[in-house]
Amino acid sequence: DAKTTQPPSMDCAEGRAANLPCNHSTISGNEYVYWYRQIHSQGPQYIIHGLKNNETNEMASLIITEDRKSSTLILPHATLRDTAVYYCIVRAYGGYGNKLVFGAGTILRVKS
Amino acid sequence: DAGVIQSPRHEVTEMGQEVTLRCKPISGHDYLFWYRQTMMRGLELLIYFNNNVPIDDSGMPEDRFSAKMPNASFSTLKIQPSEPRDSAVYFCASSPPGLARETQYFGPGTRLLVL
Numbered sequence: 001d002a003k004t005t006q007p008p009s010m011d012c013a014e015g016r017a018a019n020l021p022c023n024h025s026t027i028s029g030n031e032y033v034y035w036y037r038q039i040h041s042q043g044p045q046y047i048i049h050g051l052k053n054n055e056t057n058e059m060a061s062l063i064i065t066e067d068r069k070s071s072t073l074i075l076p077h078a079t080l081r082d083t084a085v086y087y088c089i090v091r092a093y094g095g096y097g098n099k100l101v102f103g104a105g106t107i108l109r110v111k112s
Numbered sequence: 113d114a115g116v117i118q119s120p121r122h123e124v125t126e127m128g129q130e131v132t133l134r135c136k137p138i139s140g141h142d143y144l145f146w147y148r149q150t151m152m153r154g155l156e157l158l159i160y161f162n163n164n165v166p167i168d169d170s171g172m173p174e175d176r177f178s179a180k181m182p183n184a185s186f187s188t189l190k191i192q193p194s195e196p197r198d199s200a201v202y203f204c205a206s207s208p209p210g211l212a213r214e215t216q217y218f219g220p221g222t223r224l225l226v227l
Contacts, residue, residue: 034214043116043203043218044155099168100216102155 004088009107012082018075020106022088025069030092033064033071034100039084044102047073047086078110114138116219118204124225130192133222136185137206145216146179146189147203155203161187194226 005023012018024033034049048055048062050071055062061074075082087105117136125131137144145160159169164181172179176195181187191198201223205216 032214038155041221043205043221044216045218046215049214099157099160101157104154 004090004103006086006088006103006106008104009109011109011111012075012078014080014110014112015077018078018082018108018110020073020075020086020088020108021070022073023070024088024090027068027090028092031090032092033062034089034091035060035062035073036087036089036100036102037082037084038087038105039081044087078108080110080112082108083110084108116204116206116217118202118219118222120222121220122223122225124227125194126227127195128193129226130190131194131198131224131226133189133191133202133204133224135187135189135204135219137187137204138208138217139185140208141206141217142184142209143207143216144181144187145205145207146187147205147218148200149203149221150200158189191224194224196226199224199226 032049032051035047036044037047038044048057048060050062050064052064052068064071085105085107087102089100116138119134142163146158147155148158149155156171158171159179160167161181177191179189201221203218203221205218207216
């Protein structure tokens with residue numbers, strides 16, 4: 001599975017959009033981009049995943065560049081409850097064992 | 113749905129004691145995962161099961177750790193004997209069959225402290 005690079009931390013004002021970047025320059029053609037988050041003292045929570053098209057759900061939007069070497073998770077209107085560690089993970093869809101390899105992630109602090 | 117259920121939520125024990133962590137996956141899910149999280153090493157996959165069968169236990173740190181899944185609704189992770197370096201938060205996760213299996217649902221975790 002391709003490795004990812006994320007900034008260690010970011011701040012965002014409450015009510016503003018939070019844009020979390022992820023670099024995955026070695027991504028392969030069959031690998032998807034997944035995002036999870038972990039709020040303090042809780043288990044990780046799935047947010048969204050995508051291959052090459054932009055994706056949107058009730059939680060967030062995922063923008064993947066045309067060359068697929070980077071992506072951005074967008075929380076359109078961040079709230080204090082969105083303060084968490086956000087993990088960007090790249091792996092093959094249906095890949096061996098459904099294994100998720102979590103890196104250090106980005107600590108997002110939403111401030112009022 | 114109640115989500116993934118783990119027990120106990122907190123466990124404090126002394127070195128050398130046996131520790132058993134329990135997990136009830138979401139009904140209908142056929143994958144079950146055990147993770148460990150520490151400040152030093154982050155979130156690590158220990159072992160996972162598919163249809164109650166262990167598929168990959170390469171993340172299990174040593175023979176003191178063992179995991180079982182006797183049926184589709186219950187799994188245990190046992191540490192015997194426990195050591196202070198086993199102190200961590202242990203998460204159980206499950207995922208459903210089919211295309212939705214790409215999403216893992218995590219439990220609230222068990223916070224283990226070995227003195």
